[in-house]
Amino acid sequence: MLLLALLFATIGVLAGGPNASAEAAAPSGTSEGGEGVRGTFIDKKGTRAPGDDVPLVDVEVVITTTAGDEVVSGTTDEEGIIELELPSPGEYIATVQLDTLPEGVGLAEGAEVRPFSVDPNDTFRLNIQFGQRERETSTKLDQLPQLVFKGVQFGLIIAICAVGLSIINGTTGLVNFSHGEHVTWGAVAAWFLNVDHGIHLVIAAPLAILIGAATGALTDMILWRRLRNRGVSLLAMMIVSIGLSLAARNVLQVVFGETTKAFRDFNIQIGHDYGPITAVPKDFWLIGIAILALVGVASTLQYTRIGKATRAIADNPDLAASSGIDVNRVVLFVWAAGGGLAALGGILFAVGERVQFDTGFKLLLLMFAGITLGGLGTAYGALVGSFVVGMLIQTSALIIPTELKNVGALVVLILVLLVRPQGILGRAERIG
Amino acid sequence: MPVADTWMEPVERTPGCSKPDPILVADGVRRTFGGLTAVDVGHVEVQRGSITALIGPNGAGKTTFFNLLTGFDEPDEGTWTFDGASVAGIPAHKVARRGMVRTFQLTKSLARLSVLENMKLGATAQRGEGFFAALARPLWSAQEKDVTERADELLVRFKLDHMRGEFAGELSGGQRKLLEMARALMVQPQMVMLDEPMAGVNPALTQSLLEHVKALRDDGMTVLFVEHDMDVVHDISDWVVVMAEGKIIAEGTADDISTNSLVIDAYLGSHHDAPLTEAEVQAQLAEAEAAIAIEEGRADDV
């Protein structure tokens, strides 16, 4: 265990270290006055001329939570302006009540519903185009470099989350449906350390990774090892993992709340143009840390004793056991490593975006797509597959609506199973 | 040495030799896992109505060859015919319906089905196995009665009738081997393929199992079985085919084989003279598979 802690402390320091220099570039938003939403509704008549603009009066807007519960509603004034206060930062959905629009004014299909998220002490600009002004827009292909850049980042993060899931599957045969909660837990633990206890993220993140690793190890010691020793079937264990996922996700919802939250540090950064892409400094740090961590995983598997033992067990548990490898010890290591990596993945995701109680569960489905694509139970397959899935999700925004981008990845999962069920790097299964 | 027939006397003692009346003929069957060739059989024939043993050291590819012939695995290339018709590339269940039924090295008794249900499952062309017909009992009740009768007869023959209503999971290891063999007979096959029928069976039951295998031949069936133990092979087989490193290296009667230097070389170092426990078999199987994995260069893949 001590060794493990040391290992993760090292990874943590590696992961945290470079962040320190990025700190200076991270001013946080400080405007006072609570959260709100503001919009000006103007019918631009579909022309270039601002002269014929007409403000839309008495248009009702309803704000609901993402779960559909109404939060607040209001109507526009004579200038077409609407201002509403929100109870807390987080994700909301604004819906323009179509029946309150004046005659002859319409909206593109679906444009009346606008999901948005609001930062602490921030006001969201509800910008809805009525009779959009004609103008030149960038072609879709111009967005490609930016999307590829985002895809690299997202793919690496999924890969970090998924590699633990895949190695656990490889060594124990279990598809762990509660792996997503390990991811969320890492990010949530870091958030509490960072925001509640005021510990800088550079320190909080490695601590949270340690907590994640310890949690992974604990779940194995308390639960999974006992089930393995009792000869509980994998089928039953998968259902147990689902129960654990359901319970843990709801516990997280109680302790963390329903809203999405961001870290105190590296929250808001100023973007710069780098050729065809726009990026904030943390984007590069995320990619760098992710690559470093993955190189760490690969070297551990390749060159350390425990890594070699892990591969041996994944290849053939019986043989590994008969050749003197302590399978339980290696599996414990794998759970600790899986938990720590999941925590790292969760933290990286939360730095790039935000964290919510079900962030990990949403990512879990993408991890599944990734590890199936790469070959269930393989480590390097999981990396490659997850990377491809992340890239695919981001670039698919070119052709499908953003809200459906995850759907595309899941469709790919099914197609992969049809064409090459063993995945990119998996080997064909032998029967009998 | 009991020999039912004298067909083998004129047959050449060379790998891939032709038999007077082959029921199974395989040609150029190759199966590779990554870089390693697990099976590479040029030509082999199995004489109809004989008991043929397939022997070889661990990792020789015997079980893989079995899996290929019975449709449980797909070869890289190769053709084989059963009873004159090609069965290459045909799914496992259709191979069984053609009359070539196999058993497994690690018994696959259906634990939470009764012994009788295990048996009845083996009967083919049951009308009540169709989804809609299943709902209408009168359509299949008469056939079910016949099937039950046949199952009961076989249970008596295999001395399992006293366990008729028990869950198959309650049986001992040897009884499961018997049940699996009896269940295979419910399919009414022309050829029975037994994968290590004696593995994990206590010595008291071994003799009874051997008698049952001989009885299959006496009933006109062809038997092909995989075995480690030379003594067992010597006892009951009419013909022995030896595999090593995926290839067939020798053929002949048990007597020919026991003096064949190639075979002795291939076996050297492996404990072929002691019956193996199931755990040992597992470990050896694992060893073989690991060897394959390493050869494949998958060592750097978890």
Added chain:
Amino acid sequence: MDWRLIFDTALTQGFGPQAIVVALAAIGLNVQFGYAGLLNFGQVAFLAVGAYSIAMGVDTFGLNFWLCVFLALLSAVVLALLLGFPTLRLRTDYLAIVTIAAGEIIRLVLRAGSYRGTTGGAAGIQNFADDFFEINPFPRGSNGIGFVDYSSSDLWVMTVGWGLVAASCLMIFLLIRSPWGRVVKAIREDEDAVRSLGKNVYLYKMQALILGGVIGAVGGMIFAIDRQSIVPDSLGTQRTFFAYTALILGGSGRVGGPVVGAIVFTFLTAFTDTTLRELVENNILDKIPLLPSDLLVANEVGIAVQILVGLGLMALMIFRPQGIFGDKREVAISARR
């Protein structure tokens, strides 16, 4: 504490329309998991297909209600074919992964603003089952039976719903006692053995997946009809696992298991939910020393129930996989394999 209210609510729910939905979903899972050993983690996808076929059929496309019922069944068959085709030749964990993903895909597509005109988006679709309630033979008003009290429309939904539950159970009873059932149960034990005996395992697995899915879709229809409303977020993945909990509670691989399980499950969750609400409303928790004052607030009761369900599912699977009425012997046998 109003114990009368707590028991009445729990009992009313335990036999009410919600229990029917859980029962049908669990009966479907029983065919797939209990008998055929298939791990369908996306039963909610079939519920969604049932619910939305009716809602969209009537509301969006203006079709006849009864035609939509037929289309719902047909759609469930198609969905089962789509999910089964790539996965049923593989290990069952692939089915689990693909089905849990499919459940989420369907929910995400249904709530997407892009297709709002067709699906109703996040707000869902309301008032589409008038044809069903038009033929309600029960008189208006509330109808009490002993402790429990149902509205006339609830009674109508319950009559049809429990009728469908009974019909499904009868069908499964007949199927499982037939040679078909023998093959399916054998596949659960070891599919290679079944294959070696000349049975087309893939075909049987597909049939079991379809049958279970269609029964799940019937549950989805009851779900939508009962409330005359369907919103995508009521079809989250947890609904599948409520049904699993009910199934294992009652005993998987038994014809009546999912029905008993659904009643007990719905009773227990309603009981817990109402009890917790009463505790919170009467500030009873605050009076217990050592408990933190903000341990549970009213809007967290639903979450607390889900935590308990999750823990309950784990505990059942670990300590009583045969269910509350099950036979220990079967478990011992399957553990020995």
